[in-house]
Amino acid sequence: MLDTPMAASSAGADVRRSLEAASPRYGEKAIKVFLFACAAISVAVTVAIVISLFVPTFSFFQEVSIVEFFTGTLWAPAFSNASFGVLPIVVGTAIVVVISLGVAIPIGLLSSIYLSEYAPAGVRRVIKPALEVLAGIPTVAIGLFAFWFMRPLAESLLPFLTWQGPFSIGVAAVAVGLLIVPVITSVSDDAMRAVPMSLREGAFALGASKFEVSTKIVFPAAISGIVAAVVLAGSRAVGETMVVLIAAGAGNPRLTFDPTKGVQTMTSFIAGRATGDIATGTIVYDTIFAVGALLFISTLVLNMIAIRFVRRFREVYE
């Protein structure tokens, strides 16, 4: 009888009734379907992004050879004598990523070690929201700050460099670095705080100093989260548009490694092109999508790496 309570109730034993709902409850089912639809919309969005990027990209590559696209060193899609070598704007993006990470990694990691290991609770309560405020500043504001304030500052601090024109990708990249500091700080702070107290106490008991505990125990233990933070910040730098558009200019696609020059990036090409007049169905219109697809794939790869690393530190300590 214990094995078949349903049979017992249907046999007429009043005491044992089925735990199933008395009515089918269609309302509950409808709600579940609606909520599932809400969640599934995100998948539809991804599918829509992929379709809207890759269909025009496909027609783009029917006119331009893939080899020319990836190896060409001249980017002039709008000229009458058009050239579609994407390298100059990829190099522009790479300069932004390298310089901004060069600024943000030391600042972000040192800040997060301070916040998680050294800062008194009171200081932490003030600094953490301040960094969140920095993360919330609109990128247009940061771009204009770079263009109007940081560029003249850079010229007076480094007068021996040859500054030409109002734009420079190096200044834009430093501003992007400021923008991604909070990304590094908040993710790696989370990772370091997830390191169990017992590891620190064990090290202290063996006579380690605070510095040794922070750098030789906590930092290595949180390394996967820290890597994730840096990769995420890099992905933000790849996709950052307004700062680069304002401070590095959109009209100068040239292959150069000189950070004082105005250089176009993948994002500023898309934004700059789209603000002008664009006719649908032309090859110039399709370049927006081809570059967008390249941008999407590169950030997707970075995000997947970051998600994998975050998952690893979650698995170990949580």
Add this chain to the structure above:
Amino acid sequence: MTAGSTEPRTKRVALATSGARAATLAALQSSSQRDKVVHTVFISMMLIALGLALLGLVSLIVFMAIEGGPRLQWELLTGVPSTISPETAGFRTAILGTLYVIGGVVLLIVPLGVGAAIYLEEYADSTKWWNRLIELNIQNLAGVPSIVFGILGLAFIVRGPISIGFVAAAGSLTLALLVLPTVILAGREAIRAVPPSITDGSLALGATRWQTIKGQVLPAALPGILTGIILAVARAIGEAAPLLLVGAVTFVTFNPKFFADGYSTLPVMIFQYANRPQEEFRILAAAGVIVMLVLVLLMNSLAVWLRDRFERRW
């Protein structure tokens, strides 16, 4: 062996303890000189790093305040955009445009974001491949650059399947899709923080799944969900890049409508003013930045306050 001998004994103990302490201290402090230097250097490096980040934040705000200060009058908010008279031009139509666009964003992200968060936390069986796909997909969407959402908006919303043209509604939809992952991720965190004992108790008393969610889970998770929504809206207010592609770069001198051509938003208008060569437009743009910063920072502070005020440890 009575009262007389206790005193020297305590003295002996005291002597031994202090001797032991001195020995320990000596052993521990043997490397202390170097340690102290390292400690000081490291602390100052960390403080310099933190100081640089905060200095950037503060100098941005101060710079914009000095630069745009002269134009901080009511006309800034009520003046109609103009390309010829920067002294009286303002952000009226752009502010209205932002209100329309953000209104649409809120209407879209509240049901969709909270609904998705509830589904993933309360209904989804995470062993099923499609639920895992949704989860991974949302994490990835959160990292897609905003300009890519602009391309999506251009190809799918302005033109293509939806084809509503370069209107404020297109801006709303594009920004809503952009910030949706933020709302979902924050909502999930908030719902997950409600202890299972409360859900189980409600279910045990005979409430249905939805009654439990409506009566117990959502009220308890509300502050966290609200925080996520406010942060998402603050981000949408300041976002300019995707709007460049869906039609916000028009110099509108009339009040915009939700479904009619021609709208702009505050950050896009700032960008347009800043692009003009005259000094007056630069001041105007800087004043606009101040308005935008005040708006965004107020919302961020509200979110932080909400989280700290209502955060409950179960």
